[in-house]
Amino acid sequence: MHVLQASNPSDRPYGTLGSLPIELLSEIFLLCIDERMDVPNTIQIPLLLSKICTRWRTAAINNPQLWSRLSIQLTGATSQPKSELVDTWLERSGAFPLTIYVFWEEPPFADTHIVLEKLMQHSERWRAVFFYLPFRAFRSFASVRKHLPMLTDLSLGTGDDVNLGSTTSSNLDMFEIAPQLRSLECVNFSPTVLKFPWAQLQDIPLLSGNIDDCLDILHRGKRLSKISMIFVEGAPSPWTGPPSPALLDTYQYVSHNYLTSLTIMTPPWNEFVDLSALFPHLTLPRLETLTICNLNSTFGEEFTQFLSRLPTLKTLHLRKTALPDDQLVEGLKHLASLTNLIVLSSSTSSPSTMATPRGAQLDLTVTRYLLEALTRNFFSNDAMDGMLLPRLQKLELTVSDAAARELDTFIDMLQSRLRVDESDSTLAKLEHVRVRPCVYLNDEFFIRLIELRDYGLDVQVEDMAGCEGSAL
Template identity: 30%
Template sequence: MPPEQHNLPLSNKSGPVFVLPFEIISEIFLHCLPDNHTIPDTSQPPLLLGRICSMWRDVALATPKLWASLSIHCTDTADVRLADLWLSRARGYPLRIEVDDHEGEESPNREILLETICRYSAQWQEVTLSVPLDALSRLRLEGPLPRLERLVIGSEASVSPIQLVTAFSDAPLLREVHLSLDDVGSVQPRSIVLPWAQLTSFTGHLLSAEECLYVLREASSLTECNLYHFIDGHPGFTMSLPLVLPLITKLRLEGSVEQNLVDVLQYLTLPALEFLELRTAPPSTENPATNPLLLGTLITFLPRSSCPLLEFRLITSRTLHTVLFQCLSAMPTLKVLDITWFSTSHHVHNTILQQLHTPSALLPHLQSLSVHYTTPPVLPYDDELIAMLFSRSNRNDTAGAARLERFSLSWNGFHLPYPDAQTLDRFKALLGRGMQIHLGPLDAPWI
């Protein structure tokens, strides 16, 4: 710590706080900061701290970490002008910067702000640049990014096709990337030069299935991959060879068109996968609930990968129970099952419950079961459900089955009849056995 920091005039004020050592006051100030990025606001720390008295202002200015986080919107001219002074106060401290500009149109403020933060690029540790990618293609950095660990870039704003974004190519510590492409497909991941092979976590928005597979092929060290809001790619796209990714343990796929998810999953082999989440859109006139293409693909994916899956989350309107049963049968190591239905059908609900009644028959290691309906279901609790829960509430050491520790049955809305006293007593008896239970509307459960 620089010597001048210890010579601040702390003893010439009255009151206990003014006789505290500089280090203590500085630490207290740091705990006043928000958990996320700091927004320039005179009513919030750190600017507020400098308005209390001259001594507090001296402490704030002598604490670089107070200024090492900045969140700023390009439309705020005053904040854009403040950015250089703010970041200079961080001195050489690693920086967390967030720039938000979803307008998509050229802006003098945007260019000024990007030029300003680029002067501090050697200090970047976590950077979010929610700006059109064509603006990022014009970034001019003064050298490599030796401290950059996490990068979030792009926005949904439409842009003109770009040649290359090369500003982030030399970042030896970069491990996590979030990439949002434009919503018309004018930019592709191939245009973003990144150290793909060293990444361990990737989140993509508005990529086609073909683009997702490109990223997965290049980022061979990934352990976590999240792919959201697919867009349609080239019709008839195929791959000649499957992708084997031995390090991925977490995968999330979400798309409004089920076929897009299928086009990714059918080519993947993930032998280390422990967490899988699949989400499709609710049914509509254009996207009716038909045979579950995605679950059908999952049936072949699971034995091909032979993965030790521990947690499976499914959000879908496809309710063909025979296919779902086949999928669950291929998950013998599963401990957590979480299903959200866009359907009120009770048929699948009952069919799966019947299979779960015998722990050794299906999902023998299941410890947590959650079922959620987006609309109030028909007859959500009955004797079949309660019998299954009692059967699963005791550990069966002989069969090697685990004890169900948590059960949740919830829905949106409050239009379902309250359970009768006998049903409620039976659920309470399960509580007495140590099972954690959520029963009823999502925001106001009865148990």
């Protein structure tokens, strides 16, 4: 028996992959990395694949897509090793569109960096980029103006305190001309500080600011379809004063005809931002998804009226809010198109995190009152009685200790939504329910839920530890 051996160990094929065509080997290499923009997937894995053997090195180096992504951390104004690494990636990526993440978070800082300068020389290949830099470094991007033909996704961030009053946008127009730009994200500063092609933007995945910023952006981005807003300003207790004159003078009314998804959040350090002044100024006739997270201030009648102006809403996601059950029920009366309702409370029992300024508890939305309101009544003479959310197909609720004691009411509500009058095409059958317990559920609760499978209901109960959940 003869054993074939490579004359040079570096040329020895690696298992059966050594006999594959170079083209197929290159495709396999792309499967070795995932979509995460981190050092292992953008630097370490490509380098490893190019060091196994000569054949693998040839396949790796001649695969420009493998080198088209780069996540790098900068230090100081110059860094020879990282500069050489960037040169390698830019050369091996050829003409392939680039996805680049650059973080410059630690001093010493400067007006520019040699790595940034090298990357800007290839701005015509930028497709998706994220730059987290000292704000003064953005001024060095002047050279990319009118040289961003491929840019579709732009994310900018800074650790500096930046506001419109402390800077001028006259020389911050480097991203104003980008014909393919559709997604814009600004971390820790308002995008109104810089100039952007607002008319063509469709998605703002994250925006930190206040009510004025939100209305301003919606006014500028008339074709936005998605926006996620973190409101970082507001009084620590409910504020009952009128909206600021500047707000009323600038945008008395914003009716946005393209927005389909709106997410409203607050930061962990200030969950009591008062947004009652926001809702009266918004009309979103095409909104399909509304998500509100960590908003522990009062909602008020303004929120109910806002919901009445959402005729196409399909998904309402409320997570850790202070919305009382009666206000939620009043709002749901206006949402005949809703197919997906998610109401989640905090699972913590700490008084410091559960208490609101009014002394109420966060776990006040999913109550017997809400469950009874969601229960259909097919025997009422009133056509509107028990027909809350007629199109509802998916329901996800937090079950607290109080809700767990309402087992019969909970099960009755679910059963009522499994019965459908076939002669009425406006009523939908509940298809999926997901239970997120804040307390341990007893066996009876699980048994009653399991019985609903016979009616065709897909039931999932999430683990107390926060697992993905399991079907019963």
